[in-house]
Amino acid sequence: MTTTIEPLMRVRALEKRFGEHAVLRGIDLDVMPGDRIAILGASGSGKSTLLRCLNFMEWPSAGIVELAGQAIGRAAPGKADPDRRTYDQAELTRVRQRVGMVFQQFNLFPHMTALGNVMEGLRTVRGQREPEARARARAELARVGLADKADAYPARLSGGQKQRVAIARALAMDPEVLLFDEPTSALDPELVGEVLRVIRSLAEEGCTMLLVTHEMGFAYHVANRVLFIAEGVIHEQGTPDEVLKHPTQPRTQAFVERHREFDF
Amino acid sequence: MGAHYQWNFAPVLENLDVLWAGAIGTLHLFVICIALGFGFGLVVGLGRHARTRWVYLPATAFVEFFRNTPVLVQILWFYYALPILLPFEISPLMAATLGISLNSAAFSAEIYRGGITSIDRGQAEAARALGMTPAQAMRRIVLPQALRRMLPALTNRGIEIFKMTTLASAVAYVELLQQGKLLASLNFNPIETYTVIAVVFFLCLFPLVQATYALERRLNRSDA
Amino acid sequence: MTAVHVWNFAPVWANADLLAQGLANTLKVTGASLAFGVPLGLVLALMRLSPQRLLAWPAVAVIEVFRTTPPLVQLFWFFFALPILIHVEMTPYVAAVLTFSIQSAAFFAEVFRGGIVSVERGQWEAGRALGMAPRQVMRRVVLPQAVKRMIPAFLERAIELMKTTTLVAIVSYADLLFETNEVAQKTFRPLEVFTVTALIYFVVIFAASTLVHGLERHLAASGEGMAR
Numbered sequence: 001m002t003t004t005i006e007p008l009m010r011v012r013a014l015e016k017r018f019g020e021h022a023v024l025r026g027i028d029l030d031v032m033p034g035d036r037i038a039i040l041g042a043s044g045s046g047k048s049t050l051l052r053c054l055n056f057m058e059w060p061s062a063g064i065v066e067l068a069g070q071a072i073g074r075a076a077p078g079k080a081d082p083d084r085r086t087y088d089q090a091e092l093t094r095v096r097q098r099v100g101m102v103f104q105q106f107n108l109f110p111h112m113t114a115l116g117n118v119m120e121g122l123r124t125v126r127g128q129r130e131p132e133a134r135a136r137a138r139a140e141l142a143r144v145g146l147a148d149k150a151d152a153y154p155a156r157l158s159g160g161q162k163q164r165v166a167i168a169r170a171l172a173m174d175p176e177v178l179l180f181d182e183p184t185s186a187l188d189p190e191l192v193g194e195v196l197r198v199i200r201s202l203a204e205e206g207c208t209m210l211l212v213t214h215e216m217g218f219a220y221h222v223a224n225r226v227l228f229i230a231e232g233v234i235h236e237q238g239t240p241d242e243v244l245k246h247p248t249q250p251r252t253q254a255f256v257e258r259h260r261e262f263d264f
Numbered sequence: 265m266g267a268h269y270q271w272n273f274a275p276v277l278e279n280l281d282v283l284w285a286g287a288i289g290t291l292h293l294f295v296i297c298i299a300l301g302f303g304f305g306l307v308v309g310l311g312r313h314a315r316t317r318w319v320y321l322p323a324t325a326f327v328e329f330f331r332n333t334p335v336l337v338q339i340l341w342f343y344y345a346l347p348i349l350l351p352f353e354i355s356p357l358m359a360a361t362l363g364i365s366l367n368s369a370a371f372s373a374e375i376y377r378g379g380i381t382s383i384d385r386g387q388a389e390a391a392r393a394l395g396m397t398p399a400q401a402m403r404r405i406v407l408p409q410a411l412r413r414m415l416p417a418l419t420n421r422g423i424e425i426f427k428m429t430t431l432a433s434a435v436a437y438v439e440l441l442q443q444g445k446l447l448a449s450l451n452f453n454p455i456e457t458y459t460v461i462a463v464v465f466f467l468c469l470f471p472l473v474q475a476t477y478a479l480e481r482r483l484n485r486s487d488a
Numbered sequence: 489m490t491a492v493h494v495w496n497f498a499p500v501w502a503n504a505d506l507l508a509q510g511l512a513n514t515l516k517v518t519g520a521s522l523a524f525g526v527p528l529g530l531v532l533a534l535m536r537l538s539p540q541r542l543l544a545w546p547a548v549a550v551i552e553v554f555r556t557t558p559p560l561v562q563l564f565w566f567f568f569a570l571p572i573l574i575h576v577e578m579t580p581y582v583a584a585v586l587t588f589s590i591q592s593a594a595f596f597a598e599v600f601r602g603g604i605v606s607v608e609r610g611q612w613e614a615g616r617a618l619g620m621a622p623r624q625v626m627r628r629v630v631l632p633q634a635v636k637r638m639i640p641a642f643l644e645r646a647i648e649l650m651k652t653t654t655l656v657a658i659v660s661y662a663d664l665l666f667e668t669n670e671v672a673q674k675t676f677r678p679l680e681v682f683t684v685t686a687l688i689y690f691v692v693i694f695a696a697s698t699l700v701h702g703l704e705r706h707l708a709a710s711g712e713g714m715a716r
Binding site: 269328329331332333334335336337338340341344345346348349423426427428429430431433434441444445448454455458459461462465466469470473 | 493552553555556557558559560561562564565568569572573650651652654655657658665668669672678679681682683685686689690693694697
């Protein structure tokens with residue numbers, strides 16, 4: 001009997017409205033273990049919103065998100081909206097312990113050292129004791145190449161270093177899926193490379209990740225799947241070759257042309 | 265715990281005329297102190313902005329002294345101490361007015377100063393470049409813009425002044441709280457009397473406080 | 489009446505001990521009110537920020553009532569009205585501490601709330617994204633940053649409190665102002681006594697104020713770095 005691999009994450013008919021404005025109009029997505037999914041799209045296309053729905057920083061207006069086969073939230077059908085689901089803070093907190101996020105603005109805790117930042121999740125969320133958390137945090141910082149900056153405060157770090165600490169902080173939680181929300185968009189160009197190198201090495205180690213990014217060259221080399229989002233739906237998806245080199249949809253073609261900075 | 269207290273507002277409501285006299289006194293004092301406080305405060309605020317030491321230092325001394333002493337102390341000083349230096353009587357109204365106005369002038373001077381300095385230097389420079397005198401530049405260009413910014417702080421100060429009028433009861437000036445004291449001692453009903461006084465102040469000030477919040481929000485939006 | 493007053497501070501010095509005791513009592517009332525007011529202010533602020541209406545609305549009510557009514561009216565109510573209502577003896581000291589604790593708490597609550605709200609959303613999100621419960625995010629990430637920013641406003645409020653507590657003299661608590669009045673009546677030298685008292689208040693409060701401003705500048709210099 002063959003064992004089929006279950007998707008780590010499954011999204012069905014995901015919708016998100018802000019007031020009257022519909023940002024996501026029906027997204028279906030399966031995230032398999034080891035997937036490196038690059039999500040591209042114009043500003044306002046909904047790509048960040050999609051990512052933020054996956055760890056419930058935004059609550060879906062309709063649709064279901066499943067993590068490891070388990071649907072998050074409870075069905076609460078109402079007369080106005082038969083597909084409504086309700087979400088419980090405690091459950092979402094648990095989801096976020098399994099799905100990590102790296103932010104565009106890093107969002108490091110300025111009152112803690114780099115080591116403190118990486119340890120924070122382990123101590124406060126996992127309840128680990130100080131020595132174990134500290135050892136693990138050091139290991140993660142070494143993994144992103146910042147072992148020597150363990151005792152530095154974020155104010156003393158460059159943008160690239162801050163983002164790498166942020167990645168270490170997320171990694172320390174052993175997430176099943178790691179979400180990157182435009183991780184290099186806030187960085188000076190010369191600092192982008194060090195962060196991309198770290199993300200690439202994570203990808204090579206088999207980390208399951210979704211990346212919202214503008215770095216198309218990076219997406220081409222690191223991702224195994226690319227999604228192009230337009231007007232709240234997945235306009236085109238496929239391998240990097242398919243979407244970035246030979247897009248079939250005119251809209252995708254236009255986007256790729258506009259953002260092409262160099263040949264892949 | 266003893267017997268449950270029976271609230272009885274009748275004695276208070278029957279004496280509304282007494283309270284009304286107090287309300288008039290409160291408003292009277294309030295208006296005078298606003299006018300004097302904000303008016304003199306502007307003078308002192310501009311003085312703080314002056315370049316000559318002979319203007320700047322006294323203005324600063326005034327502000328520092330009246331901001332860092334309690335209003336009640338000032339009122340009592342004007343009521344008990346000043347008459348000794350002067351050949352005439354100081355009435356409760358005068359003492360309260362002097363205390364509250366000078367105190368408010370000191371605070372509003374700082375508000376004016378902050379507002380004026382918050383206006384880009386370039387504005388004053390552009391005005392001078394057009395050939396305006398410093399006074400014209402201040403009057404026509406800088407102050408009008410600064411006043412808009414200062415409005416929330418000034419309204420807050422106004423609310424504080426309104427609350428300060430109750431201190432005039434310490435020198436037996438006929439304002440709302442003073443009349444409350446009178447009624448409470450006559451009818452032996454401090455609970456109802458002081459509750460009514462508190463409610464009256466709350467009803468008067470709450471709309472002003474809310475208006476200040478709304479003002480702040482609107483200014484934050486338009487300034488951004 | 490003589491044309492020019494001859495100043496004579498001797499009677500003031502003679503009663504310096506009474507004034508000193510008064511000053512001590514002023515500091516006592518201020519200190520006690522701060523000790524209760526600050527934690528109460530934090531509680532009120534957290535209640536006000538709570539998404540649960542059952543917590544937020546009472547907090548809003550307390551804060552608004554105590555910020556919108558004159559402190560003297562509050563003091564009178566607590567000193568004259570409350571004892572009858574709940575059948576307890578009320579001393580001026582207890583009434584004063586009770587009044588000014590709650591009154592200052594209402595103002596501190598707004599300072600706390602301002603500080604907490606000023607911490608960027610990104611910090612909240614980062615904490616939540618790590619899987620922290622809201623209470624953990626508040627305690628470990630937001631409050632530590634908020635407190636640092638609030639310290640100047642907070643200390644200014646504390647100095648305001650020192651000025652507000654002079655009201656206790658009106659209900660005959662033996663603070664500096666009350667003793668001043670006593671000494672003035674005793675020595676028939678109100679000018680000298682009240683002037684000395686005004687100067688004492690000025691020196692104490694000005695010194696405190698200067699310290700606060702120095703601290704503000706120090707925090708602004710180093711704190712800006714932290715806030716990044």
